[in-house]
Amino acid sequence: MPVIRLCGVVCAALAVVAFGSGAAVAQTFTGISNSYISVVAGVSGDVDDAGPNRDDSVAVSGRWSVGTIGGDPEKVGDEYSALVAGHPLAWGAxxxxxxxxxxxxxxxxxxxxxxxxxxxxxxxxxxxxxxxxxxxxxxxxxxxxxxxxxxxxxxxxxxxxxxxxxxxxxxxxxxxxxxxxxxxxxxxxxxxxxxxxxxxxxxxxxxxxxxxxxxxxxxxxxxxxxxxxxxxxxxxxxxxxxxxxxxxxxxxxxxxxxxxxxxxxxxxxxxxxxxxxxxxxxxxxxxxxxxxxxxxGQASHNLSLPAVVALHGPFALEYNRPSGEDTGRITPDPFTLYAFVYNQSTDVPLRDVQVQLELPFGIGFDDGEAQFKTIGEIAPGSEGWVSWNLYADGTEFGELPVTLTVVGFPMGTRSVTRFINVPATESIYLYANEKRMLSAPFTDGGSGALGNLFAGAYRWSPLDNVYRLVPDASPLAPGNGFWYRVFADQEFTLSGVTPVPGSSTEPFLISLQRGWNQFGNPFLYGIPLARCRVVKDPAEGSISLDEAINRNLIRGVVYRWDPTLGTAGEYDYESASTAVLRPWEGYWMRALQPVTLIIPPVEAIGARVTYTASSGGGSGGGGVGPPTPGSVQTTRARLRRPVVGLSPEWTVRVSAVGRYDSDTRNVFGQSAAASDGYDRQDVDKAPPGGTVSCAFVETGLGENSGYYAASIRSLRAGQEWKLRVASYQVDQPVTLKWSGLEALPSGVRLRLVDTATGRSMVLRPGSTYRFDAKAGQPRLFRIVSEGARGGRIR
Structure with a gap:
């Protein structure tokens, strides 16, 4: 239970005497406070700042400072502490x-x-x-x-x-x-x-x-x-x-x-x-x-008036593997989240305040907890709160979003989302007929345990652009990405492995070859990709990820396979500047030059890895079995992010739907900020993950030539896109669909041309095009921007 402390408001204007350099100097300031914090703002006078290297007096007029009154409701000992230097005097800001x-x-x-x-x-x-x-x-x-x-x-x-x-x-x-x-x-x-x-x-x-x-x-x-x-x-x-x-x-x-x-x-x-x-x-x-x-800073907030909503809880959970055990635990179990609703009004109460907690796949309610709770009435200047005991069920790892929604009168509806960094464990749940791109965040010390457990896995070889079975590609190791599929719900548990040593103090190096590379997070916690660095020339040293992208050493997009997208799973791609590498998740990255990717050590707030290497390691690799009844949630709630880097004048989305799966995340359009060559609004197409693939073909761009999932051109009239649709391994009917046509600017009309048959059609909302695709024989289409009747081409 949090400790709620009450305090009156600091009086509007105070005159104090500050002693500096042996002389008393009057300082006048205005102050305010509540049960959490206090603020003072200087009006007149000066004070000796008393710093170790500064002995001059400081005029306090216009300066301010902040300190705690009750402080963090879960902390004891942080009361009446200065958060800005000089508090309760006003000079540190x-x-x-x-x-x-x-x-x-x-x-x-x-x-x-x-x-x-x-x-x-x-x-x-x-x-x-x-x-x-x-x-x-x-x-x-x-x-x-x-x-x-x-x-x-x-x-x-x-x-x-x-x-x-x-x-x-x-x-x-x-x-x-x-x-x-x-x-x-x-x-x-x-x-x-x-x-x-x-x-x-x-x-x-x-x-x-x-x-x-x-x-x-x-x-x-x-x-x-x-x-x-x-x-x-x-x-x-x-x-x-x-x-x-x-x-x-x-x-x-x-x-x-x-x-x-x-x-x-x-x-x-x-x-x-x-x-x-x-x-x-x-x-x-x-x-x-x-x-x-x-x-x-312990809470995530919605600061909209008349009520402040705060979701208070841990930044990260801990991984703990006791001595003599072969698998780790996520602790604390359970852990507690608090929902606070603070009524900022001085005269109007909040009534009928109800709260709801929405959990992602990977976090569950402890026994006896309810998703919906009631706070009721909150008096002016007061606060109401409720709490939930939760647990991490070990099915999803990395930064997981928990969303609090509050409804009341007259505040209406308010929501706030908090991300909790959940560490990976040695167990992972795979679902029937669900293909996954994985990366194991554990090391087997060269024993082969990873490869033994994931027998039949296959990896991309960037040297010859083909998939190879493991261990033909090379034994599995932390930082490797690979494909794996099961045909019944199964729980995989590794044995004879440990977390990567030094994960909180030492970086991890991954070699990227020219072309497409499968890789993953070698550590137990989510790592923001933007924190990574890149080495091209050891004599120069490392450079930031953003600089490596600007130098065209690597692309600024990463891809992961989301089995919940489309018919049977599709790629979800995200900007490198915002992506968080999740443990157990495999990713694609395209390198235009051979480079080394440096994964920084885990520095997430509250993250901790505690373990003693098991003496019973060996080369076994672990066990496979059905999930424990009731231990796995049956519904999946993944955080959805918009398609990366796109802010064009118009876009149209192209989907190719086959008999077994689909490829729906393909976008073309025009933007005043785009060029007709490669720029950051364009997104490369990753190697196929299913039996059907749809991509835009770009030629004449040197090392930037190739296949693209997003092709955004300048506003030049008469633009044309080449669309390549391919079926792999099987013959199947494929249907092309479009969305976004209703939002085309006035005077823009798009025409599809099938180069194999010569057939053409104007694309209108609801348009589809069906053809029979032959395995290994890609079909090429042209999409032409032309002027509509009575309009003009932009």
């Missing part, structure tokens, strides 16, 4: 304003270079502080609102150009993170930051544009953290920064607009800087608001 590329920035609230139009003031009974500051030299007015939303602080800026001419104005915020210090006054070993797509960040680091994380977590230490905070920089109404810098506070303090560390020194006194670049604001106009969030 501040914002600078950059105008027209001036040499110096202006600190928000610096009354030597501007004036308070509205000094920081608490707004009525709301948990918010409002202020307006105007620059003297250039009439730029910046409005700020700081508001507590349960255990999160919203900070929002509105920039108004009150001049008679346009100005370029940018903003940047510095937050001196207080994540615990050692005897020297510097950060404890083990922190400070973690971002899912960047991993653990312990050195000065710059992230720009699409590399900027949606959320950043901060810790006092890892892996056994005392408390965790989070910055929300995208989604929930946040304005994604153009640049984020993870810095060393003594180096960045002051006017940090040009701070751009290149040496990547260790971070010992942590700070985070967020930059929103200068934008042109016409005279008497405003820039779009700039918003970010900072607060406690």
């Amino acid at each position: 501040y914002t600078i304003i950059r105008i027209d590329d001036a040499e110096d920035s202006i600190v928000y609230g610096d009354t030597e270079n501007g004036r308070w139009v509205v000094a920081p003031t608490r707004e009525g009974q709301d948990l918010s502080i409002y202020s307006e500051f105007e620059v003297d030299e250039t009439p730029i007015r910046v409005k700020r609102r700081i508001r507590i939303l349960r255990d999160i602080v919203m900070v929002r800026y509105e920039i108004e150009n009150r001049d008679t001419k346009a100005h370029r104005v940018g903003l940047a915020t510095y937050v001196d993170s207080e994540y615990g210090v050692d005897d020297t006054g510097f950060l404890k070993v083990g922190g400070p930051y973690y971002a899912p797509m960047l991993g653990r960040i312990t050195r000065e680091t710059v992230a720009e544009n699409r590399q900027v994380p949606e959320v950043i977590y901060g810790f006092d230490r890892l892996p056994n953290y005392g408390y965790v905070t989070q910055f929300i920089l995208d989604g929930q109404g946040a304005t994604k920064p153009d640049r984020v810098v993870f810095g060393h506070s003594p180096s960045a303090w002051g006017d940090f607009w040009t701070y751009n560390p290149t040496t990547q020194n260790d971070i010992r006194d942590a700070c985070l800087m967020m930059f929103w670049n200068q934008r042109l604001i016409p005279a008497a106009r405003q820039r779009d608001p700039i918003t970010f969030y900072f607060g406690l």
Whole structure:
């Protein structure tokens, strides 16, 4: 049961005396708080920051800080702790304003270079502080609102150009993170930051544009953290920064607009800087608001008013294999999730609050738990909660989504999804007649246990572009991908294997040959692919995955086989920038040059692998049997993501449906952002996984020539696509279908031409085309964009 603590609101304006350099200096600030956290915003005065390398007084006007009151409801000992340096005084976070590329920035609230139009003031009974500051030299007015939303602080800026001419104005915020210090006054070993797509960040680091994380977590230490905070920089109404810098506070303090560390020194006194670049604001106009969030980080939130919904629970479960046992367990078992509904209103109660928890395949309700629960009425300024005991059933691994839905009056319906990283175990469930592309995240130490258990598996050989049986291809090892199929529901359990040693400390290297490569995650936890690095030239060292894609060393898409798609399974492809490599899952990646893919060690929050190698290993390989009755869910709920990288003017989806299976995820279209050559909107076609395959043929593009699942062209008129449809191993009737034709722009009409028969037809909503496909004899079609009658070609 969580510990819920209550606290009154800090009074609207306080005057305190801070002692620095032996002198007493008055500091006036405004404060707000609830049962979770408190915020103070400086109004006037100054304070000695008392840092180990800084003895100067700091003007607190416009600065702010955050600390805990009750803190995390599941933690004991994090009460009344500073989350931003200086708390409960206001100096550890501040914002600078950059105008027209001036040499110096202006600190928000610096009354030597501007004036308070509205000094920081608490707004009525709301948990918010409002202020307006105007620059003297250039009439730029910046409005700020700081508001507590349960255990999160919203900070929002509105920039108004009150001049008679346009100005370029940018903003940047510095937050001196207080994540615990050692005897020297510097950060404890083990922190400070973690971002899912960047991993653990312990050195000065710059992230720009699409590399900027949606959320950043901060810790006092890892892996056994005392408390965790989070910055929300995208989604929930946040304005994604153009640049984020993870810095060393003594180096960045002051006017940090040009701070751009290149040496990547260790971070010992942590700070985070967020930059929103200068934008042109016409005279008497405003820039779009700039918003970010900072607060406690153990929960996932829906911050929409009038009620904040929070789903509170573990980031990851643990793998534990006791001494003398040959298989591991997922712990804790059960584990608990909490649903909180915080009524932000000061005068209106929430009524008839009902909650529902939707679980993915792989997580189940413990005995006696119900999916739907009732909270009832929640008074103004109060919070209601319920909890569930859950368990991981060992059928699905990696980052699994759990979704909370809350319904009440007058809040309506709110939902929030939390991902829980579930470690793999030695057992995997396979279903009758279901083909799977797998990769085992265990090592047999060369004993052959993996190959013995998966006898009859086959792998792709990129050297000669054919499938080969295992072990003809090579003995199975961690990081290898392979195909496997069973004809009855079976549970496979490995024996004589261990997790890959050093999974939390050492990277894993996978050699990619030129062409298509089957590979997989060698570790027990989900790994964001964007964290991987690539080596082409050992003398140069490793480069980021994104840089390897830009250099055309590898493609920016990975593919996995989803047996629930189409008739009998199809590929699900995803951008490398967002894909998370799941354990036990096999993937395709296309390399245009021989390279080495570096899988980073597991750094997921809360992940832990504990085991003692079994003495009874040997070369057996494990056992196969039917699943334990009741242990496997019969319905599958997989997270669906949109087709990668597509934002064109129009697209049409092509499906080829055969007697035994289908290929439906093929897209063509036009975009102003696309070229007629290869670009990131195009998606290669992976080697066939079924008896029917449909692909666009691209020629004359050098090393980029080949087959594509997505072919997006420029807006040039008269575009033509070549469509190749093939049947493998069997003769069968194939039907072509289209979706998206109803959304074609005015003046665009598509015509299909069968090059084998000369037959052509205009494609209209509901159109189909059926033909008899011969095994090993691909059929070629042309799809031509032409002007519709009475219209024009774009």
